[in-house]
Amino acid sequence: MTRITSVSLRRVLDSRGNPTVEADVLTESGGFGRAAAPSGASTGEYEAVERPPAEAIAAAREHAVPRLEGAYAGDQRAVDAALRAADGTEDFSAIGANSAVAISMAAAKAAADVIGAPLYQHLGGAFRGENFPIPLGNVIGGGEHAADATHIQEFLAAPTGAPSVSEAVFANAAVHDAVAEILADRGVPAAKGDEGAWAPSIDDAEAFEVMATATERVEEDVGFTVRFGLDMAGAELYDADAEAYVYGDRTRSPDDQVAYVAELVTEYDLAYVEDPLDEDDYDRFAELTDRVGDRTLICGDDLFVTNVDRLRTGIETGAGNSILIKPNQIGTLSDAVDAVELAVRNGYDPVISHRSGETEDTTIAHLAVATDAPYIKTGTVGGERTAKLNELIRIAEDAV
């Protein structure tokens, strides 16, 4: 049976060396699930609240654990409803979205363990799709993820023509490598940012040129299309007092920002643009989608924060054609799946995503396959990123 007999919580390290919440869920028949919460740095204003881990753990032990003991781990909606009831707020500010998401994911894993199925199969069920997500791989980055690097937060390899997950994963690693070579030839030293992307001290224009060269080189080698895309993290660039996007010494008005991004899409044939605008600017998101949405994905991360209410506003206004899905932005797997389903019903492509602060947890790889998501964004290199990428390769092999 999948009745939960215990939920234990502890602090563990994330990839930035910060503490985060890990949960273990045990069921009466010996099913076991373990999961850990990731953590963002360029967080959206409307995300569920991450509490300091020690506080989140204490609050969850007091309010959530007693409600969960005896609940069915296999009934994910009931587990997640119990977490919401225990918390009692809209944004998980009582037990913390970090405790909530760790427990939600650990319960799913325990339920999968009871039936002896892989997590993607338990979550997706018998009628899950047969597709595998294209990995978007951060290879050059700056913004809030690295000091003294590009203003744009992420330049992402997008191997849209890859015949398999495995070839896509290796293509992204090859782009990461090609970027290193190009920078070395130019004598540009580059450390790595929080997600393992190169964080050279170059301007955005040079980063575009390096990405175009690197993806072209890899495309020739692998023989399929390798494009690239961006996470502009517009809310971080936007200065509300100045009503402008600030790129160091250069600023752009909101209208200029729309024109700039539209030009970039055309010039570099961008496959993907995440958060090109501020998290409150639905109208300009809609304008940009109208201009270039037939050629590229305009994805809302801080705009939608995996929240169905915010996504509904986007659908009504025509803002974006894609949504980033980060379970910890909303607090439970059920809420994340609701956002995926609403997106798909309305023609929005879901992109299942990691956070800049990660752990070895692989739940998002399973979630992407379970929900038949067309894309996953989970870095390119580094143990906490390759944990998900290698899991995708294993799932693809297992699921044949």
Ligand SMILES: C=C(OP(=O)(O)O)C(=O)O
């Ligand atoms: C992964 C991202 O970064 P963070 O986790 O810092 O929000 C992002 O902005 O998409």
Ligand SMILES: [Mg+2]
């Ligand atoms: Mg983002």
